[in-house]
Amino acid sequence: MIDRAVAGRDQPATTLLGPGDDAAVVRAPDGAVVASTDMLVQGRHFRLDWSSPEQVGRKAVAQNGADIVAMGAWPTSFLVAIGCPPTTPVAVTDALTAGIWAEVAEFDAGVIGGDMVQAEQLVVSITVLGDLGGHAPVLRSGARPGDQVAVAGRLGWSAAGLAVLLAELDGFAELIAAHKVPRPPYRSGPIAARAGATGMTDVSDGLVADLGHMCTASGVAVDLDSALLEPGPELAAAAEALGADALDWVLTGGEDHALVATFPADVPLPEGWRRIGSVLAGEGVLVDGRSRAGGGGWQSFD
Amino acid sequence: MIDRAVAGRDQPATTLLGPGDDAAVVRAPDGAVVASTDMLVQGRHFRLDWSSPEQVGRKAVAQNGADIVAMGAWPTSFLVAIGCPPTTPVAVTDALTAGIWAEVAEFDAGVIGGDMVQAEQLVVSITVLGDLGGHAPVLRSGARPGDQVAVAGRLGWSAAGLAVLLAELDGFAELIAAHKVPRPPYRSGPIAARAGATGMTDVSDGLVADLGHMCTASGVAVDLDSALLEPGPELAAAAEALGADALDWVLTGGEDHALVATFPADVPLPEGWRRIGSVLAGEGVLVDGRSRAGGGGWQSFD
Known part of the structure; x- marks a missing residue:
């Protein structure tokens, strides 16, 4: 499933080493990186009878990306951990990751790492890294x-x-x-x-x-x-x-x-x-x- | 709960801005950052009848930290998202975060961001950032x-x-x-x-x-x-x-x-x-x- 989520995706120039090794490597041109993390849980932060899996993916990325731009920075990379029941149709996880990539593309950023594990309910945990472009963060x-x-x-x-x-x-x-x-x-x-x-x-x-x-x-x-x-x-x-x-x-x-x-x-x-x-x-x-x-x-x- | 998890904790010199704003800022001295993420789910990756919450926290950090040192890098910062049932005793989340901080201290690193949300089961999702110290990553x-x-x-x-x-x-x-x-x-x-x-x-x-x-x-x-x-x-x-x-x-x-x-x-x-x-x-x-x-x-x- 992780392979399906990252195969054939373009990585931006900031991604020095993408998914597939023990860790990814991302460029941090000005010597600092901005980072934030958010977890979304089915039934609490989204409902799959109201939102499509693609919309859930977009929303999860959007709320993380907003934390980075609110510092005056710009997102370069996302790490995505997904927990889902073993009965989850592949179409659902595919649509979820498609939504994640679609919103990540708004930033010309990349998904550089991930984890996919079994859980009782759908949980999407995203960490975003961003670049300040040489400016001080706005606090x-x-x-x-x-x-x-x-x-x-x-x-x-x-x-x-x-x-x-x-x-x-x-x-x-x-x-x-x-x-x-x-x-x-x-x-x-x-x-x-x-x-x-x-x-x-x-x-x-x-x-x-x-x-x-x-x-x-x-x-x-x-x-x-x-x-x-x-x-x-x-x-x-x-x-x-x-x-x-x-x-x-x-x-x-x-x-x-x-x-x-x-x-x-x-x-x-x-x-x-x-x-x-x-x-x-x-x-x-x-x-x-x-x-x-x-x-x-x-x-x-x- | 997030306040309890970060209050009074020392941050290393690499943490330019710790928790409390929209995002944290971490030093990346050599212009690149190494990153990895892992999610642990209760019943699948740990059992609370076998392991104490502190041990779960240590294990979650250890497996993330190992991914960074396996690149030849050293962890500087951890971001921690925790999902837990509303009935979870505060003593359990306190012990979990104490275990996380204890293992993070093995690296002289910091917990720079986090999220704590309600979920049906205990889920711990950790992202680690690391520094290569000027060396190429070992792939x-x-x-x-x-x-x-x-x-x-x-x-x-x-x-x-x-x-x-x-x-x-x-x-x-x-x-x-x-x-x-x-x-x-x-x-x-x-x-x-x-x-x-x-x-x-x-x-x-x-x-x-x-x-x-x-x-x-x-x-x-x-x-x-x-x-x-x-x-x-x-x-x-x-x-x-x-x-x-x-x-x-x-x-x-x-x-x-x-x-x-x-x-x-x-x-x-x-x-x-x-x-x-x-x-x-x-x-x-x-x-x-x-x-x-x-x-x-x-x-x-x-």
Whole structure:
């Protein structure tokens, strides 16, 4: 199965030695490598009655890749460990690995190593390596009072898509697709780093939650401007059909893997980035100057 | 749980940015990084009624580390993803991560990233990164006719320990310990590389099987000298008690993660290495000049 997963695949120039030996060797041109790992478990992070195995593979790679671009780096290599029941059809593992390779191709990266073992449920564990291209990494801890807060990519689409699926609503294909396979704005990460971003993270747990982690790491507060977070027509339509609050999806929905970053006040925001608020002295995440932790009614606010 | 696993742990100088951001950053001094990944699943790769969680953690790190030293490199960093049932006691995950850190300390390496998620069974997926220290990697494909074949570390101990456990024999504590936590001869890998090893791999599937992979990759045959593979008194005693063939454990037992390498005929073998045979033109693994694939009676011979 491992042979099937790697046979005939092209490796990028960064792969000095691909799969097949005890370990792979990857170029790290600037003398440092960025690394992150994530594990996805069937029934918890994906459902095979909702998502195709190919979509699961794409999603697993996307969420790992987003962690690398959120440092301002670019993924070069992925290592993939898959656990699956012995009854798993070969077509399923083939589609899973095809999805992995398809998303890896978005980065012109390679799958350089892997392991495939028997397990009671499908488990996909991915490690991604990336290259900083000579730049310093952009950390969560770099936000400073006075900075602009900006976002690249979609907010709330995955959460809205999940709500549509759970309610078994017809339509809203774009939202459902966003839930099944996130489309993180990969190139916006290195672009932000080169434009002078002071802090950055990807939105995996929700905008308020992930900005909260940045505020804690940076020792600052963030004030979001709700007028700049206006949900688009897709979210508004789904919210109306479901009797839900579209702004709540925008503020608390995770898994879209948008990027949120802070920039000095005098820096013009680069392509793909839009302003959503400001960094202040203090702590925590405000919306329109008010903390909604106390009486705002968001269970997921933190 | 991730916080518990990384809090208060020292990071080596190679860790430029440890856990806590979207990704970690690791030094890669010579411009390349060696990487490998392995997944261990409860019930398949370990049993918690036989092994303590700490032993499972040590074993998971050991088998990953062995892949790096088998390239002649040295591990610098580990990324650890753990899936476990929600009912798992904190004492179990604490002991598991303590075992992981204990074995990682054998390399003066660091755990630089991780993920902990709910799963139906305990799954430990580890990725290891290593540094070549400016040397070329030692590949499986480098063996040449005329080379000496040499081994560092134990052969057959893990298989004998497993047989003892399965038979519920008393005694043989050293063999059982060898099965629960392999003790690969880590330093012998880089030592072999510096001494001029032409090819190298670690013995994870068994000496004959792993040498077979080397023969295929190198386009050569290997002739092992059974007189140089004489099982020691521990294996002999267990074989007598079980009515088993100790040489069979030596030739086919895996999981000790011994290192097997080839050296030019005129190279004095470095410390820790002992000669066990020769590289010939041809294909496959012979013992005392004869192929035992046909009538030798080893099911696992390949």
